[in-house]
Amino acid sequence: MAPKVLISDKLSDAAVQIFRDRGIEVDFRPELGKDKDALAEVIGQYDGLAIRSATKVTPSILERATNLKVVGRAGIGTDNVDKEAASKHGVIVMNTPFGNMITTAEHAIALMFAVARQLPEASASTHAGKWEKNAFMGVELTGKTLGVIGAGNIGGIVCDRARGLKMKVVAFDPFLSDEKAKTMQVEKVDLDELLKRADFITLHVPLTDGTRNILSRENLAKTKKGVRIINCARGGLVDEEALADLLKSGHVAGAGFDVFAEEPAKENPLFNLPNVVCTPHLGASTSEAQENVALQVAEQMADYLLTGAVTNALNMPNVTAEEARIMGPWIRLAGHLGNFISQMTEEPIKAINILYDGSVAEMNLPALNCSVIAGIMKTISPEVNMVSAPVIAKERGIQISTTNQEQSGAFDGYIKVTVVTEERERSIAGTVFSDGKPRFIQIKGINIDAEVGSHMLYTTNNDVPGIIGKLGSLLGDHSVNLANFTLGRAAKGGEAIAIAYLDEALDPSVVKALIDTGLFRQVKPLEFDVA
Numbered sequence: 001m002a003p004k005v006l007i008s009d010k011l012s013d014a015a016v017q018i019f020r021d022r023g024i025e026v027d028f029r030p031e032l033g034k035d036k037d038a039l040a041e042v043i044g045q046y047d048g049l050a051i052r053s054a055t056k057v058t059p060s061i062l063e064r065a066t067n068l069k070v071v072g073r074a075g076i077g078t079d080n081v082d083k084e085a086a087s088k089h090g091v092i093v094m095n096t097p098f099g100n101m102i103t104t105a106e107h108a109i110a111l112m113f114a115v116a117r118q119l120p121e122a123s124a125s126t127h128a129g130k131w132e133k134n135a136f137m138g139v140e141l142t143g144k145t146l147g148v149i150g151a152g153n154i155g156g157i158v159c160d161r162a163r164g165l166k167m168k169v170v171a172f173d174p175f176l177s178d179e180k181a182k183t184m185q186v187e188k189v190d191l192d193e194l195l196k197r198a199d200f201i202t203l204h205v206p207l208t209d210g211t212r213n214i215l216s217r218e219n220l221a222k223t224k225k226g227v228r229i230i231n232c233a234r235g236g237l238v239d240e241e242a243l244a245d246l247l248k249s250g251h252v253a254g255a256g257f258d259v260f261a262e263e264p265a266k267e268n269p270l271f272n273l274p275n276v277v278c279t280p281h282l283g284a285s286t287s288e289a290q291e292n293v294a295l296q297v298a299e300q301m302a303d304y305l306l307t308g309a310v311t312n313a314l315n316m317p318n319v320t321a322e323e324a325r326i327m328g329p330w331i332r333l334a335g336h337l338g339n340f341i342s343q344m345t346e347e348p349i350k351a352i353n354i355l356y357d358g359s360v361a362e363m364n365l366p367a368l369n370c371s372v373i374a375g376i377m378k379t380i381s382p383e384v385n386m387v388s389a390p391v392i393a394k395e396r397g398i399q400i401s402t403t404n405q406e407q408s409g410a411f412d413g414y415i416k417v418t419v420v421t422e423e424r425e426r427s428i429a430g431t432v433f434s435d436g437k438p439r440f441i442q443i444k445g446i447n448i449d450a451e452v453g454s455h456m457l458y459t460t461n462n463d464v465p466g467i468i469g470k471l472g473s474l475l476g477d478h479s480v481n482l483a484n485f486t487l488g489r490a491a492k493g494g495e496a497i498a499i500a501y502l503d504e505a506l507d508p509s510v511v512k513a514l515i516d517t518g519l520f521r522q523v524k525p526l527e528f529d530v531a
Contacts, residue, residue: 003069003305008032008039009052011074015294022302024048040064048072048301051080057093059085070094070304072297075284078314087315090388094300094312098153099293100284105157107283108202108232109165111256114277115228116141116200118254121275139199139253142166147198149214150233151176151186155204159186170194173205195222200230207234217242220252228254232283235260244269247276258283310367316387317366327363330415331371333430333438336452336528337417338375340440341428343526344458351399351420352376355429358413361404369402372417414441446497448488453501456526461519463489463496470519471498478510495521 004025007016011028019026027046032039033054043049043065050072051057057071062085071081073095086093114120117138125132146162148155151171159169169186172194181188191214194201201223205211215229215238223229229252231238240261246252247270254275260268263281270276284290303309308328309321319327342349354372356365367386374389384392393400407413416429429442440450443458450456461467468487475482484501506525514523 003047004045005048005050005301005305006032006043006046007050008055009050009074011050011052011294011298012291014291015050015074015298018295018298019302022306024302024305036061043068048305050074050297050301053077053080055080057081057086062086062089062091065089065091070301072096072301074099074290074293074297076100083315084391086387087391088388090383090385092304092310092316092387093314094297094304094310095314096293096296096300097312099296100286100289101153101157103286103289104232104283105154105161105204106286107258107279108154108158108204108230108256109161111230111232111258111277111279112141112146112200112202112228115230115254115256115275118275120277141200144168144199145170145197147172147194147201148186149173149191149194149201149203150205151181151184152204154233155202156184158202158204159184167200170197191219192222195219196224198223198227200228202230203233203237205233205237207236212236213239215239215243220246223252225251226253228252228256230256232256232258235263235265240269244273247273317364317370319364319367323364323367327367329432329436329438330360330363330368332530333432333452334368334371334415334417335375335378336438336530337415337428337430337440338372339378339528340375340526341417341419341426342376342379344524345419345421345426347421347423348396349376349398349419349421351401352393353401353403353418353420355416355418356402356404356413357409357416358405358407358411360413360415361406365402365404368415369400372415373400376417376419411441416442440499443488443497443499444490444495446488446490446495448486448497448499450486450499451484451501452528452530453483454528454530455502455505456528457498457500457502457506458522458524458526459498459500459514459520460522461496461498462521463491463493467496467519468498470517471500471514474513474517475500475510478507478513480504480506480510 002023002025005019007028010030016026016028040061043061047067048070052074059082068091070092076095076097078095081093083093118136122136144167146167146169148159148171151173162169170189171186172189172191176188217239220242256277258279259281300311307321308324310316310319370386373393374384374386377384377389377392411431414429414431418425418427430438430440432438438452481503482500483503486499489496511523514520
């Protein structure tokens with residue numbers, strides 16, 4: 001059955017057509033974005049939800065979204081999506097951070113010009129017929145120092161445009177390397193240095209605990225007299241009360257703000273101050289940007305629903321289409337390993353240790369980790385998936401650790417999963433053969449070669465004659481057919497294990513009959529999703 005997507009906000013016809021061209025059923029109902037009750041009534045029918053800013057994806061909506069796999073936000077901001085609730089429900093949240101980069105950067109440059117030349121006030125004065133030619137003395141951008149806080153995607157474009165305007169650019173960004181700064185032809189500085197030297201300051205960072213109020217009253221006081229400040233990033237990065245005070249005192253010569261701590265901004269300390277240009281969050285408001293993000297979100301959602309590729313996800317490791325193709329068997333193996341060890345473990349799990357050896361160690365390990373954790377958590381919560389599993393594990397206080405190493409054995413690559421409880425450690429390893437089929441290759445340190453089947457039986461016993469015959473005859477007596485059978489032992493006369501791949505699920509009466517023989521230390525039927 002083809003995936004089904006709901007578009008509950010206004011997206012372009014071209015974006016709608018992308019879904020249809022990819023074979024995805026799509027309902028375009030933009031009226032639902034502002035009607036949460038109507039949205040709740042229908043959301044359970046859909047695999048994907050494409051939105052802009054009107055639709056609020058709340059916990060109550062997610063409770064009703066029983067089939068939902070992905071929410072795609074056409075734009076960068078996802079404040080209207082409860083990402084924690086989405087993760088718990090196993091729903092991927094995607095955005096489109098690159099579709100509006102140029103338009104937001106251009107808006108910052110436009111505000112710089114507007115503030116430098118007092119354009120809005122001059123325009124209003126001229127419209128009023130005043131012709132106050134001497135009242136609006138501006139400054140040139142050429143030769144001025146621009147301080148860029150955040151030199152990522154949008155900040156990087158601003159740096160490039162500012163250099164074209166013959167400005168000297170200094171940048172503060174903890175993640176900006178010396179090499180990258182050299183390539184960008186900007187001077188990398190710390191925040192205090194930027195505040196001290198900049199004639200203009202523009203912000204291009206997300207709002208996090210680390211960046212909130214980055215231009216605090218204390219930091220604003222460190223700026224040079226006559227500085228002009230631009231914010232097209234996020235409200236809350238600047239102490240607006242403190243900035244208003246400094247504008248009134250004349251220390252700050254002007255400001256251009258497109259974003260505010262509270263939006264919609266009906267009242268604000270910056271409003272009605274001289275040489276303060278304010279716009280209503282227009283950074284992404286160009287026809288080109290709106291079209292770009294709409295097309296981008298449609299492509300990303302279609303890729304995920306059809307191929308498993310994950311792009312620009314906020315609560316899941318990104319997986320390219322090529323990675324999804326190559327890693328598919330390894331992701332399935334990782335899930336089987338986690339599921340096997342979870343079915344064998346009855347006491348609470350304290351820690352999960354994952355070892356990647358050889359070729360698999362060079363793959364997308366965060367995605368593989370999610371699959372292992374999902375396999376383990378499925379025994380506890382059957383509805384869990386790769387998105388929700390890490391959240392559930394974290395809530396239960398389970399520690400996750402990962403090790404990767406060069407090829408160390410006969411296999412080109414393998415994964416080994418170990419779980420730690422109060423009582424014991426238990427481990428299992430597996431690999432993917434050239435036929436693309438996952439195999440269990442080691443259990444409890446004992447080497448085996450077992451194909452993964454939907455219904456399996458795991459037994460342990462002392463390595464003595466007659467065990468295999470008794471197991472086979474008893475299963476035959478109960479009309480249980482073996483599709484495959486694998487043995488292994490630690491040493492002659494020591495502990496031995498057997499894994500049987502069965503055609504059907506094992507009846508509890510057969511398990512009891514095996515236990516009653518007294519020959520087996522452990523008898524455990526196992527179930528795997530190999531579809």
